[in-house]
Amino acid sequence: MKYDIIVIGSGITGMRAAIEAKELGANVVLITKSTPVANNSYMAKGGINAAFGNMQDEDNIFNHTKETLKSSGGLGNEEAIRIFCEQAPAAVRELVGYGVGFSTLANGRIAQRPFGGSRFKRTVYAADETGPAIMKALYEVVKKYEIDIIKNHMAINFLTRNSTISGVTLFDEESEKVVVCEGKSVILASGGFASLYKNFTSNVKDATGDAIAMGLRAGLNAMNLEFVQFHPTGLKDSNFLLSEAARGEGGKLVDKNGESFVDELNTRDFVTRAIFKEIQKAHEVYLDLRNVPKEVLETKLIGIKKRVYTLKKLDPSVDLIPISPIAHYTMGGIETDVIGRTSIAGLFIVGEAGDNGVNGANRLGGNSLSQGAVFGKISAYEAIKFANRMKKYNGVDYYDITRDIQLIDKLKDLAARVNVNEIRTQIGKIMFEKIGIIRSEAQLQEALEDLQEIENSLQDAASNKPSNVKSLLELTNALLVAKATAKSALLRQESRGAHFRIDFPETDKKFETNTLIKLEDVQA
Amino acid sequence: MSRTITIKALKYNPNSKVSKPHVAEYKLEETDGMTLFVALSKIRETMDPDLSFDFVCRAGICGSCGMMVNGKPALACRTLTKNYESGVLELFPMPAFKLIKDLSVDTGNWMNDMSKRVESWIHTNEEVDFSKLEKPIEPEVAQEVFELDRCIECGICVAACGTKLMRPNFVGAVGLNRVARFELDPHDNRTIEDYYELVGDDDGIFGCMSLLACEDNCPKHLPLQSKIAYMRRKLVSLR
Numbered sequence: 001m002k003y004d005i006i007v008i009g010s011g012i013t014g015m016r017a018a019i020e021a022k023e024l025g026a027n028v029v030l031i032t033k034s035t036p037v038a039n040n041s042y043m044a045k046g047g048i049n050a051a052f053g054n055m056q057d058e059d060n061i062f063n064h065t066k067e068t069l070k071s072s073g074g075l076g077n078e079e080a081i082r083i084f085c086e087q088a089p090a091a092v093r094e095l096v097g098y099g100v101g102f103s104t105l106a107n108g109r110i111a112q113r114p115f116g117g118s119r120f121k122r123t124v125y126a127a128d129e130t131g132p133a134i135m136k137a138l139y140e141v142v143k144k145y146e147i148d149i150i151k152n153h154m155a156i157n158f159l160t161r162n163s164t165i166s167g168v169t170l171f172d173e174e175s176e177k178v179v180v181c182e183g184k185s186v187i188l189a190s191g192g193f194a195s196l197y198k199n200f201t202s203n204v205k206d207a208t209g210d211a212i213a214m215g216l217r218a219g220l221n222a223m224n225l226e227f228v229q230f231h232p233t234g235l236k237d238s239n240f241l242l243s244e245a246a247r248g249e250g251g252k253l254v255d256k257n258g259e260s261f262v263d264e265l266n267t268r269d270f271v272t273r274a275i276f277k278e279i280q281k282a283h284e285v286y287l288d289l290r291n292v293p294k295e296v297l298e299t300k301l302i303g304i305k306k307r308v309y310t311l312k313k314l315d316p317s318v319d320l321i322p323i324s325p326i327a328h329y330t331m332g333g334i335e336t337d338v339i340g341r342t343s344i345a346g347l348f349i350v351g352e353a354g355d356n357g358v359n360g361a362n363r364l365g366g367n368s369l370s371q372g373a374v375f376g377k378i379s380a381y382e383a384i385k386f387a388n389r390m391k392k393y394n395g396v397d398y399y400d401i402t403r404d405i406q407l408i409d410k411l412k413d414l415a416a417r418v419n420v421n422e423i424r425t426q427i428g429k430i431m432f433e434k435i436g437i438i439r440s441e442a443q444l445q446e447a448l449e450d451l452q453e454i455e456n457s458l459q460d461a462a463s464n465k466p467s468n469v470k471s472l473l474e475l476t477n478a479l480l481v482a483k484a485t486a487k488s489a490l491l492r493q494e495s496r497g498a499h500f501r502i503d504f505p506e507t508d509k510k511f512e513t514n515t516l517i518k519l520e521d522v523q524a
Numbered sequence: 525m526s527r528t529i530t531i532k533a534l535k536y537n538p539n540s541k542v543s544k545p546h547v548a549e550y551k552l553e554e555t556d557g558m559t560l561f562v563a564l565s566k567i568r569e570t571m572d573p574d575l576s577f578d579f580v581c582r583a584g585i586c587g588s589c590g591m592m593v594n595g596k597p598a599l600a601c602r603t604l605t606k607n608y609e610s611g612v613l614e615l616f617p618m619p620a621f622k623l624i625k626d627l628s629v630d631t632g633n634w635m636n637d638m639s640k641r642v643e644s645w646i647h648t649n650e651e652v653d654f655s656k657l658e659k660p661i662e663p664e665v666a667q668e669v670f671e672l673d674r675c676i677e678c679g680i681c682v683a684a685c686g687t688k689l690m691r692p693n694f695v696g697a698v699g700l701n702r703v704a705r706f707e708l709d710p711h712d713n714r715t716i717e718d719y720y721e722l723v724g725d726d727d728g729i730f731g732c733m734s735l736l737a738c739e740d741n742c743p744k745h746l747p748l749q750s751k752i753a754y755m756r757r758k759l760v761s762l763r
Contacts, residue, residue, distance in 0.1 A: 034580070035580075035588070035632050036632075037580065037586050037587070037588070037677075038580040038586065038588070042580075042581070042585060042586060043581055043583070043585055043586075090654040093652065093654050093658050094652065094654065096652075096658050096711075097646075097652035097658075097711075098646065099645060099646035099709070099711060099712075101666055101669040101670045101673055101709065102666065103663065103666050103667065103670065104660070104661045104662065104663045104665075104666040105663060106663060107660060108659075108660020108661050108662060108663075109657070109660060110658065111663070126670050126673070127667070127670050129585070129670075129673075129674060131585075132585060132673075132674075132676065133670060133673050136673060137645075137646075140639060140644050140645040141645055143636060143639050143640060143644075143645070144643075144645040151632070204580050204581055204586070205579075205580065206580070237556075237557065238557070239582045239583060240582075240583050241583070299667065307583070307584065310602055310604065311557055311559075311604075312557065419569075419573060421565075421568060421569045421573065422569055422570075425569070465572075465573040466573060466574070467573055
């Protein structure tokens with residue numbers, strides 16, 4: 001297989017990149033490890049930020065920039081944030097052009113709602129299912145342009161020669177073989193790793209940090225992995241997320257006596273820690289939607305209302321909804337420059353997978369979808385410029401392919417005797433308890449030991465419950481990323497943004513810099 | 525009030541030469557608020573790692589986990605086991621789609637073909653100019669379009685459809701719903717004549733016999749039948 005541009009990942013970033021590349025005339029392929037709907041963009045509910053100023057004049061690009069910068073906790077890259085905030089309104093307008101049906105105001109303009117971490121009404125939405133509305137429209141455009149989609153193929157490693165990208169190796173789930181896809185440039189947008197917090201996450205099961213593992217193995221730096229955003233309001237004992245929109249529309253966070261203990265619309269990390277402290281004191285925490293007007297519950301929040309009723313038999317207009325925080329978004333990723341370039345020429349890593357500094361230590365709610373739309377588009381533009389300069393394919397080193405075939409053979413052997421589901425559950429528990437909302441040196445060390453133990457035990461595992469090879473490849477990536485996250489969290493001996501160390505509870509000026517980690521550091 | 529539930533599931537791999545279709549039986553303790561998805565995951569984790577079923581989001585958003593539960597199509601992640609008084613759940617893959625393995629069917633390619641068939645994207649000649657304000661849309665219209673956009677393409681309306689059994693090429697409620705959605709959307713410049721070209725035949729809007737199973741089983745409670753009836757009236761006026 002040979003293409004000008006290879007896009008890996010079918011979330012908003014990947015689809016937007018593929019569409020842009022196709023519109024500019026490139027020969028492009030979209031590769032996804034399961035199906036095009038299996039992504040977190042599809043799961044996003046609340047909305048997409050763009051400073052239209054349709055609700056109030058103070059919602060302008062200047063204030064969007066200021067608030068994004070503030071929430072980044074001193075680690076944000078000003079240039080990336082500026083580009084992002086300036087481009088976001090155009091990016092959302094483009095989505096309208098692609099057929100996304102956003103909710104509108106009485107005068108016909110696009111409606112915006114308040115969201116966590118922001119003082120202004122900036123978040124554009126399609127009722128309470130913004131992500132699906134956007135992704136469906138983009139997927140239809142992909143079909144219309146007849147962009148090649150390769151499903152059920154998981155990227156294993158980058159192929160490079162002379163520090164320039166020449167393609168990727170893929171694992172075909174059906175034939176269980178290694179497939180080579182050559183490309184002049186590669187856009188990797190395969191998402192973050194919050195699903196490693198299995199059973200404590202809002203993410204789809206596929207977000208296993210594959211991009212970060214691939215990057216580390218290719219010798220790139222992983223940046224700021226310790227910043228994992230926990231969403232304050234997951235429905236207790238389930239994976240269902242009660243969107244920020246619920247609080248934006250007037251929902252309150254209360255204890256069992258109905259008393260408020262935190263400002264609901266503060267940044268996510270602040271609210272999460274306040275809830276976590278209540279939970280540590282063995283107090284139940286609830287979301288109170290009883291004061292939200294009935295017509296809002298019936299329209300903008302209808303999805304939440306129905307879902308809470310099916311799962312818990314609770315009626316939000318009468319009952320309190322029990323909640324607990326869940327892992328939601330990973331700010332860190334492979335280090336890139338502002339527009340997603342890496343030190344491998346022709347390789348772009350964008351969206352949640354890469355870290356260009358636009359989120360720093362924490363992300364503002366509603367920013368991620370617009371970041372995907374903005375940087376997906378820009379990276380496609382840059383990738384095409386690179387591909388055009390390349391003229392011909394870079395060529396593949398066959399040693400690299402043999403290496404991956406051997407890797408898959410090894411995994412096939414392991415797959416016959418390892419129960420991946422069970423191990424992933426263990427990893428999820430370790431990560432939530434020891435690399436979770438509140439961390440300490442002792443816990444992080446313990447986590448590293450536990451993870452190492454799991455890795456060692458794989459060799460002589462003898463479960464009579466075999467797994468499939470793809471899940472084992474994911475597990476390999478997961479273990480690497482989990483360890484890298486614990487190491488990064490150990491290195492940052494302070495508390496900042498989404499990273500909170502109980503042994504270093506203050507923010508320290510000395511650490512106002514990015515945590516960089518390499519494969520050697522993880523294995524050391 | 526914990527009880528033991530019995531889950532029976534079809535196991536068959538059409539790609540394997542040795543695999544024979546049979547029903548496997550699993551028994552497990554019911555937990556509080558247990559959904560069928562939770563039960564199946566538990567089975568896969570502790571009893572039978574080989575059992576195939578699809579899921580992605582676990583929250584009724586992605587539309588991957590449609591299957592037949594005691595004869596009716598439903599999303600596994602939204603089906604509470606406690607609603608089945610007998611405690612016995614018989615699971616089969618959805619008909620009308622290609623079987624991949626066990627409970628896993630290929631809705632994706634079918635939906636792809638459907639999308640292309642009804643050209644389910646915005647048709648417009650207007651160039652989008654990002655420096656200008658976008659065209660205003662009435663909030664009621666936006667809300668109505670969005671309501672139809674809630675469809676998650678899970679395939680349940682197709683699996684439930686009696687017409688689909690008779691007419692293999694029937695586009696299904698999902699396809700007709702897409703047409704209704706674009707007909708409503710002021711961004712789309714297609715006329716009723718254009719839609720007639722797409723679905724004005726017995727495999728489209730005139731095939732539906734109003735058996736209502738699509739709407740009865742739709743996990744998103746879309747107004748499928750009233751939309752089909754509306755489109756039918758619109759299109760029949762051209763005949």
